[in-house]
Amino acid sequence: MSSLKTSWANRVSDRSLLYIFLLPTFGFLLFLVVFPLAWSLYLSFTTYSANIDQPPIFVGLSNYTAIFRDPEIWYRFVVTGQFVVLTVIIQFFLGFLIAMLLNRKFYGRGLLTTLFILPMMFSPVVIGKFFRFMMDTNWGVINYLLVGVGFPRIAWTASFEYALYSLVIADVWVWTPFMVLLSLAGLSSVPRYLYEAADVDRASGWFKFRYITLPYLAPILTLAVLFRTMDAFRFFDLVYVMTGGGPGFSTQTIPYYIYMLAFSFWRTGKSSALAYILLIIIIALSNIYINYLNRVRRA
């Protein structure tokens, strides 16, 4: 009994125990998140190649000014912006529409919902390969069907006109289910009695949608759009597999270009600077969404 009283555990206060348990987590966070962030921030102000065993040379804001002066990088920002806007808008409306349809009770609803969310579970590389084959100009199934109904063949992934749209189509296929899932969750949270009360008042379908469904769904939809926007800005894998950034560099999104700068050209300093610019853009956009979300909640 006496040994128990003097045991180590009994001498440690609750607060100390708290720190002891938190310490490994903080350690991991520092090592895996804070240190790489700080180190890459430092590298963004240097000329440095991770491939060569030479120390970074401090160059101040040179990497940032070079990026802002380069019209080709601006072009890649425009491509990224076009992709984000197109893909998020299509996914939003399509996902919401499908969720509205799936929110009704019908036979096979569960199976259909499961099938709808399947694309999200495939590996992006597999999806990229699938779409590359399906969109092949000469033996792809999509052109086979188009030619069958009298349309000309389209060089989906190899023409300036269609390459970006081919990426948008693939991304919409993968990520619309995410919108469906969140919209469904939102729809199921709307109390049934509100609809019943509206029915008693003989409210129209549009009225119920506008004044009951939409206000309830707004926070979760904003959150879904926020997640998708953040993710779309980091779009890389399908570009890598489907178009390789081509034709020319017309489908090189900023993350793809960062990858090329970092691991193909080994310009670690400049790639770090570009990564930080992208990070700042994502944080700024996220803040706009979050402010809107807070306003919706307060309302």
Add this chain to the structure above:
Amino acid sequence: MKRLIICVMLIILAFAMFNATAIAQEEVTLTIQWAAGAPMDTLMILAEDFTAQTGIKVVGDAVPWALYHDKMFTDLASGRPGFDIVLPDSQWLGAAVEGGHLVDLTDWVNENVDKNLIFEEMLRAYSEYPDGSGRYYGIPGSANALGISYRKDLFEDPAEQAAFKEKYGYPLDVPQTWSQLRDIAEFFYRPEQNLYGIALWQRPTATAGVVDQFLSLFWAFGAELWNPETRRVKGYLNSEEGKAAARLWVELFQFHPPGAAGYSVDDTNVAMRKGMVAMMGTYFSFYPGIHNPDLSLYWDRIGWFPTPGEKRRVSQLGGQGMSISAYTPHKEEALKFLEWWLREETQWKWVRAGFFSPRVDIIEDDRFLEYAPPNEAVRASFPVLKDFWEIPLYHEMGTVMAEILNKAVLGQLTPEEAMDLVAERHEEILQREGYYN
């Protein structure tokens, strides 16, 4: 008694541990990183002979081609790559050497390699860095060159031959010049029959894309990428010869199948296997799938010829050297492997398995012609090889060139504008990296 038993057990345990350590120390396993595919599989099979002779085990780290460059360099940059020997593409040598990632083999090569037995350009491109320095960081590994495959059934059809002769005034045969190749591509361009003149790599990438194949035409026109002394690009790459090459390249694109602007290795191979094109450019070592009856509709009706000449005949070098990682703890064993690899006996086995040797004596031996369909064209190509930059900037310069040429074939730039722009961008890159200081 109890203590005695424990003592005996401890002694047995210690003895077992000592033995295990001794065995572990004796057993060395070399890991070789290379692109996944038939050559890697064959190398692993041949390496069993090496193991039988030396007791040194060999295992492979096969990486898919598309990931190979990035994986290899990321592994090396980590300072702890999981391999001892690596086979980098020739143009990657400079980046690997400048990074301090490869063992300097100069003394070993000078003592152990009979340079007269190796094709000169191969030794330079796969092994020497910088050019002309006499410093070696590898030996020739997998020898390769760019060639053209063609549908023999079309070329040898008497009706086609007569029609071609009537239209162009000379007989239909394997082209000797790129201009003749252009005529043949035009002749067989029949979209209504789903037949196209030619498929060449057009993908805007530095490796396995437009640069490799364009350069075989570019060299043939007598153009040069730069002045090797001054490193100036303007006036060389965008010379009249360079622009003429670009004009023909863009002209050839109109005889490609639709959507060919994104073509790389697999796309052109599939086009030929389906019989969709009369001619197709690829590295010779990619022939197996084209002659495989399970994969190819025309496997027995496909022939090969070296890339044609124009003002001169030059073949674009492909393949990889064999180098030792600077981080390996098994340098001696790795050197033994390199020595074994270049032996005549090993190289003959490699050739019998259907691949190509960097040894002049083997390629010139008539028995070489028996082992693979493209071997006659390979023999004609190896003495006239040429390779592009091996400096660390090759990837950035190659990518810039690829993206601009890709724009030119799709009509966004004229060939002349494209070559001027490539030259300007290359000088900017070289200037930035201090090549003109």
